[in-house]
Structures are given as structure tokens and as C-alpha cells.
Amino acid sequence: MIEKELIKNLKALNEIKPRKDWVILAKSQILDAEYVEQRVISKPAQKAWSILEFFPSFNYQKQLAYAFATLALLAVGVFGFAQYTMPGDLLFPIKRITEQTQNPMQVAYNRSEDLVQIVKENKTQNLDSAISEFKASMVDAAKKLTQDLAQNSDNDSIKLAIAEVKKIQDNQKQLETLGINIGEAKDLDNVLALLVQEQIDSLNDSTLTEGQQEQLAEIIELYDEGQYSDALEKILLITN
Amino acid sequence: MEHIREQFSEIYDQYISKIYRFVYLKVNSQEIAEDITSNVFMKGWEAYKSQKEINNPGAFLYQIARNSVVDYYRQKGRTNIVSTDSIPQIADSGITAHDKAILSADVSAVKESIYKLKKDYQDILIWHYLEDMPIADIAKIMDKPAGTIRVMLHRGLKELKELIKES
Numbered sequence: 301m302i303e304k305e306l307i308k309n310l311k312a313l314n315e316i317k318p319r320k321d322w323v324i325l326a327k328s329q330i331l332d333a334e335y336v337e338q339r340v341i342s343k344p345a346q347k348a349w350s351i352l353e354f355f356p357s358f359n360y361q362k363q364l365a366y367a368f369a370t371l372a373l374l375a376v377g378v379f380g381f382a383q384y385t386m387p388g389d390l391l392f393p394i395k396r397i398t399e400q401t402q403n404p405m406q407v408a409y410n411r412s413e414d415l416v417q418i419v420k421e422n423k424t425q426n427l428d429s430a431i432s433e434f435k436a437s438m439v440d441a442a443k444k445l446t447q448d449l450a451q452n453s454d455n456d457s458i459k460l461a462i463a464e465v466k467k468i469q470d471n472q473k474q475l476e477t478l479g480i481n482i483g484e485a486k487d488l489d490n491v492l493a494l495l496v497q498e499q500i501d502s503l504n505d506s507t508l509t510e511g512q513q514e515q516l517a518e519i520i521e522l523y524d525e526g527q528y529s530d531a532l533e534k535i536l537l538i539t540n
Numbered sequence: 541m542e543h544i545r546e547q548f549s550e551i552y553d554q555y556i557s558k559i560y561r562f563v564y565l566k567v568n569s570q571e572i573a574e575d576i577t578s579n580v581f582m583k584g585w586e587a588y589k590s591q592k593e594i595n596n597p598g599a600f601l602y603q604i605a606r607n608s609v610v611d612y613y614r615q616k617g618r619t620n621i622v623s624t625d626s627i628p629q630i631a632d633s634g635i636t637a638h639d640k641a642i643l644s645a646d647v648s649a650v651k652e653s654i655y656k657l658k659k660d661y662q663d664i665l666i667w668h669y670l671e672d673m674p675i676a677d678i679a680k681i682m683d684k685p686a687g688t689i690r691v692m693l694h695r696g697l698k699e700l701k702e703l704i705k706e707s
Contacts, residue, residue, distance in 0.1 A: 306701060309650040310669040318560040326578045327552055327633065330585050331545055391607075 340358075386414050405464035408434070408441035408488075412471035416532030419478045438468075442488045455536055458495070462536075465492065465529045492528035499535045512538050548588045551597045552581055558598075559605050562666055566609050567645055568655045580605045599681045606663065646700035661696030668693055 382394035399407050411434040418426045445461055465488060475481070500523065503516050515538050522531035559580055563575035583604050587594065593599050636639070654662055663682070667673040679686040 303697060303701070305646075306650065306697065306704070307669055309644075309647045310654075310665060312644070312647045313565065313651055313654075313666075314670050315647075316561050316564060317557050318564075318577070319570075322574055323556050326574070326581065327549070327556075328551070328579070330581050331549060419629070 309356050316475075339499050386418055386423065386426050387411070387433040388426035388432065392429075401465075404437065404440040404444040405461070405468075408437040409464060409467050409471070411437040412468050412475075415480070416474055416478075419475060419480050438488055441468075442491045445488070445491045446494075458532060458536060461492075461495075461533050462529050469529065487529060489526065492532065493523070493526075496528050496531045496535065499532070503535070503538065508538075544589050551584075551588070551601075555598060555601050556581070558671055559601055561670065562602065562663075563605055563609060565651065565654050565666055566659070566662055567612065568652075572612065576605070576608045580608055583608075596680075599677070602667070602681055610659075645673055649704055649707055650700070653700055653707060656703050657696065657700060660692060661699060664689060664693050665696045665700065 378391065379394060379398060382391040382398065385392045385395050399410065402410075411430070411478075415430045415434050418430045448457055448461070468488075496519070500516070500520060503512075503519075509517060515534055519531045519534045519538075522528075522534065556577070560573055560577045563576045563580070564570065567573055567576065582599050584597070587600070588597075614674060654665065657665070660682070664678055667678050667681075668675070675686050677691050679689045682689065684692075
């Protein structure tokens, strides 16, 4: 084979070409795979990660964030579970912490509800704690009631106080029927007695119709019997 | 990013056949040539999108292809100077059905003989005669003086002629 012919045959090797389907496939594998991947990852997410990667300390902070999230979930779980506890239970102090923002009258009512529940379910191991908690809550409720009435002894405030006291008294009666006598709620009674006394004095100084005078006599009778919340209800009827 | 992708897409279309042919004549196997060529363009794309300075994409891709073929033979435990005794066991059956269909007997013989040539002679002959690459460009890729390339081209043709005679 002479050189010229050899070169001609060499150039003829130009006919060797790759398979068309492979050319297209390889191109898509090289270029499109990454292109699709970029499209699948949403741009805001990608941007956020790139920002995180820019600050190496963020990787450490990510771990902290996960730890914090886990702790937060755990705390939420504990606080949630604590809402179903009774006095004497391990997690009850947590429930008491969460109740600090509530009105002491409401808390006292909650304790009376707990007590009823404990007696009904015969949870004797919780009974002592429940009675102690109820009495303590009643002291707090009486203090709060005294403060509220000193600041604002209008009819609406008295109505609210009476409603709360009635709810607690209902529970006390229920407990008595179940065989539990926790004694009189002296602190609360003292506050109510004082309030009734003030109102009776005020009515005595006022000019009353015959009917109102009869009602006042009944109020004084209720006061003497120690039924202060009933006496207050009647007072509200006269003053309204 | 989209702009860079389009640019590389054009480079791919322009060079895919050339690189494939270059690799195929050096490995004498369609399957292996396809694998190596894919790898060449993959590496090329990685470099291109990282905004590396690539003045001559053709030379850049040929350089990757040369190295990839060397790596391939290294992995196969072969030297870059191919012993004629070992070729029948290593290569494909030689002339494939595809080659038979498109290449004449003489051209096929040239193809088989190129495969047996020294690596550098292979490169120079393919670039200059198949791809019409000027001597100056080959000199740049191989980092050798143009005169040396001319001498190598002459010697490569001579050796090829002898190999064809032997076959």
C-alpha cells in the first residue's frame, strides 16, 4: 500500500461514528440528570441550604436546633401529660405551675373537682394530698377575693365571686354525700361574711320599700345562719 | 448555569464523534469506547461548569481522552505500548459487523493496524489525517515542537505501513 493510498484509507476511518441513540443517551445522562436534579430541588430550599453551608458553624447549630426541638417536644409532652394528673401524683407540681396564671377561685374549684374525682375513683393514696391542696387553694382564693372586692365591689364582681363560691360549695356538698367532710371553708366564708355585713349596713342606711325591707330581713337571717353566698344573691336582687 | 449548559451542549455535539472515534481506534471495542467517551465528557462538563479557564475545548477533551485511555490500560494491567502478541486475546473480535458494513477491507486493515501502533503515533495519525488537525495544534496538545511532530508523523506512517504488510 503506497503512502497516498494509506492516507486515503486513514481518512476513510472517519466513517466510524458512535451510535446515535448512545450519543443522545450519554448527553442526557451527563447534562440533563443534573439539570433535572436542580429543578427537583426547589430554589428556596436550595438557597437556604447554600446559606447554611456558607457558615460552617451553622452545621453545629443545626445539631443544637435538633436537640432543642427534641427537648421542646419532650417538654410539651410532659406539660400536656401533667394536665391529667391529680394531687399526690409525680407530675402534679408541673400542673400547679401551669395554673399559676389562672384565677385562684378557678384553681380552688379545680382542686375541689380533683378531690371529687379522687373520692369517686377511690384513690386513697391521693386523698391526703388532695385535701391539703384544696385547703391551700381556698386560702389563696379568699385572699384574691378580698383584694378584688376591695378594689372593685360592684355588682358584676360580686356576681362572679358568688358563682365561683357556689361551684366550690356544690363540690363540697357532693363530697359530703360521698362521706368526706373537709370542714368549712373558713377563709372564704370570712371574706363573704365581711362582704355581706358591709352590704347589710349599706342597705340599713338606705331608704327601702316595704318589700325590700322584708327581703333585708331574710338576708340578715341567712347571714346569721352562715349562708353567706345565698345572702349575697338576695342582696344583688335588692340592689339591682 | 443554563447558559453554561447550553455552551457545553454545543461542545458535546461538535466533539462527541471525534472523541469517540479517537478512543475507539485506541481500544478497538465499541462498548469500552462508549464508556470511556462518556467519562471524558463527564469530566469535561465538571471542569466546564466550575468555570475553569478552557480556551480550546477540543484540545482539552482530547487530553482527557488520552489520559482516560491510559488509565483504562493501566487498570487492565497493560502497558501503553501494546504487544502484538497479546492483542488477539485482549481486544474485541477485531472487525465488527458494523465495521464490515461501512469500511472496505483495506480500511479495516488500516484500523486494525492503527490499534497496534505506539500510543503517540496513534494520536498523531488520528488527529492529523482523520480529524485534519494542523501540526501546530498537535504540537500544542502533545507539548512537543512542531518539527518533532512532523518526524513522529512520518515514523508513524512508516510503522503503520509495516504493520499492514505483516497482517
